[in-house]
Amino acid sequence: MPERIETDSRKLLGRLRDTMAEDAAGQARLDKIVHLIASSMQTEVCSIYLFRDAETLELCATEGLDAEAVHQTRMRLGEGLVGRAARTRHVINTADAPSEKGFRYMPETGEERYSSFCGVPIQRLGNALGVLVVQSKAARQFSSDEVYALEVVAMVLAEMTELGAFVGEGAALSARHQQPILFRGSTAQEGATEGQVYLHEPRVVVTNPIADDPETELTRLREAVDTLRISVDEMLSTTTTVNAEQVQVLEAYRMFANSRSWMRRMEEDVQSGLSAEAAVEKEQSLARSRMQSAGDAYLRDRLHDLDDLSNRLLRILTGQGKETGAEMPENPVLVARNIGPGELLEYGKTLRGIVLEEGSVGSHAAIVARAWAIPLVIHAKNITADALNGDTILVDGDQGIAHLRPDENVQNAFRDKIAMQARAQERYASIRDLPATSKCGTTISLQMNAGLMADLPSLPSSGAEGVGLFRTELQFLVRNQMPKRAELSALYQRVMDAADGKRVVFRTLDIGSDKVLPYMTPQDEPNPAMGWRAIRVGLDKPGILRMQLQALIRAANGRPLTVMFPFIAQLQEFRDAKAEMQKALDREIKLGHPAPSDIKIGAMLETPSLAFAPDVFFDEVDFLSIGGNDLKQFFFAADRENERVRRRYDTLNVSFLSFLRQVVERCERAGKPLSFCGEDAGRPVEAICLAAMGIKNLSMRPASIGPVKHILRKIDLSEARAVIDKACNDGEQSVRSAITHWLANQ
Structure with a gap:
């Protein structure tokens, strides 16, 4: 990376960190950020679009477009260049935006004056949060170094969004982890229950995305990777005599753990101003994005290996291992991407329900859930990204759905359903011995x-x-x-x-x-x-x-x-x-x-x-x-x-x-x-x-x-x-x- 770009990137991230530290409302922070990015990138326009719901993007801050368009301009996922960047999760970089396929003219923003366009997805671990856009009048394509700098900034914006730094009025600026969400999955075990989320693998929270001292962060990163490599080698040495298939998987792990290109990319991220944790998560987000679009099953498996290694590396860096997870709530509903039978049985019959992103109706988890007679919903896509430990969750195994942080009306209707089922069970007790x-x-x-x-x-x-x-x-x-x-x-x-x-x-x-x-x-x-x-x-x-x-x-x-x-x-x-x-x-x-x-x-x-x-x-x-x-x-x-x-x-x-x-x-x-x-x-x-x-x-x-x-x-x-x-x-x-x-x- 050229030294000037590296220095400019660090300066911009330093100014962003100062803005985050100010006691200001979410909207004021966003307004300052787009101004900082526009001046740093020497562009006339910088805009931030965030999702107000799963299908709609909203203009939340801009430097250069008409101010009245903020919170008024919206577009569907896939609509226009901004919507396309959000849907594909790929950078769109063009010198002639109006001639691009799918370009949407928005007269309320005045953007017809701008020719160059670069849209960078704001995403965290494969979950799209919005799009960062810069535009200029001059017809030019942004350089790879400039695009890289924008990706680094987008990474920080994703972490700040996740931490609630931009919470304000309106759906797009509402707290991400306070909104009610309905997950439609599949039934693996019938029944209905209400409880609190207990994450099998709590999400690692990166609280310091911007580095104070790149050299210190590089040292932390390299030491953590060394620890990771040793742990993979130890797993490999203890598994060799058990299962050749497991050995092949761990050999792939070792290949990735020793990947020079993976290490080089993370080191460049740190040199640009990111902390070691944010650098790992930036590359993990890109891997998740590739995983979702990869058509080749072998490639998806390998990217999944890289994703898993990134999680291990993040836990080493942050110390946020399973043993430091939240205390199990009184009425726990286990939420996980997937889980094996041994791990599930360790939780015991205290679980009220289970919700998985993956799984199958004949899986180990389904067998145990049936044995315990607790509802199980599978294929609840992305629930581990949206759920937090302690969140209220309603699991409807009959319909294969889960209500996360439900509103009062949904909660009351669901409780009525559970009460009716309980009364029915009481009636059945009278004929138990007949x-x-x-x-x-x-x-x-x-x-x-x-x-x-x-x-x-x-x-x-x-x-x-x-x-x-x-x-x-x-x-x-x-x-x-x-x-x-x-x-x-x-x-x-x-x-x-x-x-x-x-x-x-x-x-x-x-x-x-x-x-x-x-x-x-x-x-x-x-x-x-x-x-x-x-x-x-x-x-x-x-x-x-x-x-x-x-x-x-x-x-x-x-x-x-x-x-x-x-x-x-x-x-x-x-x-x-x-x-x-x-x-x-x-x-x-x-x-x-x-x-x-x-x-x-x-x-x-x-x-x-x-x-x-x-x-x-x-x-x-x-x-x-x-x-x-x-x-x-x-x-x-x-x-x-x-x-x-x-x-x-x-x-x-x-x-x-x-x-x-x-x-x-x-x-x-x-x-x-x-x-x-x-x-x-x-x-x-x-x-x-x-x-x-x-x-x-x-x-x-x-x-x-x-x-x-x-x-x-x-x-x-x-x-x-x-x-x-x-x-x-x-x-x-x-x-x-x-x-x-x-x-x-x-």
């Missing part, structure tokens, strides 16, 4: 899904008759190494003890797809949901399956044992899995361990192919359980992680119900029990239809048992079946409308 017997005399067995020891206390209070599905994969997912057989046996024994004689259906390890063990090499598969997962892994890695079966036999200790194999697609897979059970049983008996007094071995029907298995399969299996979530996505060829298609297909579609009817009939002919596990079993309307189709066992989350039992006891299932049959015969695509109308008249 059977789910319909008016026609049909009794449906209602059971609960579980996956943690913490779930088991819900068994007696929920009114469940047993555990229809115990997911065993969580004990594998939350560890950094394979659990030992003795550990699993002790856990399974505690589960059986807690069930106190009620049946527990243990599903063997269901990993793969989006549930990848941290100590197993992930398989690079184009469609992992249909790839190497569940029983396919167990049969290809029989040592793991056998160890788990041995642990279950020991845990039973002579009591009855029920085991279910997941994702069985054909007869031979079931036979092979059953043979592994026999091998495990023979070995345990040989070692002197008591055999279970009774063993029931079942299969999960999650692929349509199993419904068409030979009759001998239905003769050999002890029971069958429909895995509704997976079966539905394969039946409709609709990825359950794809929001565009997963809601397009209805469980009560007549084609799907006809398919279920065939399964029911085959199980009835073979005299084998059939159950339905999945979210749909816990939804009252769906539960009625499943029961009317002849499925006598439903397994759901504990909180759903009350509502389902309540409605089953009110209706006649034979009448419901007649309504379903009529809708099918009438050529309806779904029976939902007909069954809902019938229910309304009960």
Whole structure:
């Protein structure tokens, strides 16, 4: 960087710092800043546009344009050159602005007199806050050094905006972290809750964006980078023997940590007048911006690595590590970009809800949220940038939305909804010990899904008759190494003890797809949901399956044992899995361990192919359980992680119900029990239809048992079946409308 530009940049930042230190209102500060920048850059115009809402920019200060246009001139995101710079988050630098595509003439500002235009996005960590603009009458393109100086100033403006230095009247100058925001995401676990934000990784706050002494800042930066490199090397040395895939990721980390170009850019930023922290964040913001526009998945992953390294470096520089985070509030709602099962379980059941920027409906977080029966919203884009620890947040898992800092009207309406749900749960308590017997005399067995020891206390209070599905994969997912057989046996024994004689259906390890063990090499598969997962892994890695079966036999200790194999697609897979059970049983008996007094071995029907298995399969299996979530996505060829298609297909579609009817009939002919596990079993309307189709066992989350039992006891299932049959015969695509109308008249 030329010495003159470097000196001028430092002088300008020094004058900016003095302006910030003055006791002045936000508008007065902005007015001084645009005057300083215009005189320093020797341009006739300097303007600052800030977002007043997600789609609208507002002129908040100007030197050179008509003063009356301030807070009056607005434009949509993408409109004009200013809007384009904000939307693309790229610098627009032109010597002939009026001839540029998308140029917008704004007569109220008088800008038609100016030819040259340079718009620099004001952004922080990929979040656009506004645009800094300089213009001049002379037709010239601003030099790369001048553009760089403007980027440095824009970085400081972003930090000052984040810290509330420009708060004033009007939406664009309102405190950024005081405005109510609605986040529309996706439902991963239903339910509604109110609480306070608790950030999994609190945002690093840069309070000193402008450096007093560049040499001191350079030393701080270099020492922090050295510390970062050592920590990455240490991670690499401890991970080498565990997982080759993790080693590749950390090697990429090390490559970035030792990147000369990254270091050179940050050093130039410091020499221009930024603090070490602001220099790191400036380059991180540019990386985030590139990440959002990168079409190549590999490049996005690498930029994500750089983003993560920048966060680590910022925590080293500021000392704002996790251990210095805010104290957990009384009603915490966890907010994070994403989170693993081990980290989530460390928080315990104190959490009221979870909101993630990423995640999936079948992710580890979703499994734990379902086990804890707390609402989970995923795909809440940018919430970690807008939320602060302690902010009020309303989580509506039913609709997949989160209200951050809601206004009083929204809060009151939401509290009414929660109160209604609480009153309903009180009503359900009165029928807890009564059977789910319909008016026609049909009794449906209602059971609960579980996956943690913490779930088991819900068994007696929920009114469940047993555990229809115990997911065993969580004990594998939350560890950094394979659990030992003795550990699993002790856990399974505690589960059986807690069930106190009620049946527990243990599903063997269901990993793969989006549930990848941290100590197993992930398989690079184009469609992992249909790839190497569940029983396919167990049969290809029989040592793991056998160890788990041995642990279950020991845990039973002579009591009855029920085991279910997941994702069985054909007869031979079931036979092979059953043979592994026999091998495990023979070995345990040989070692002197008591055999279970009774063993029931079942299969999960999650692929349509199993419904068409030979009759001998239905003769050999002890029971069958429909895995509704997976079966539905394969039946409709609709990825359950794809929001565009997963809601397009209805469980009560007549084609799907006809398919279920065939399964029911085959199980009835073979005299084998059939159950339905999945979210749909816990939804009252769906539960009625499943029961009317002849499925006598439903397994759901504990909180759903009350509502389902309540409605089953009110209706006649034979009448419901007649309504379903009529809708099918009438050529309806779904029976939902007909069954809902019938229910309304009960």
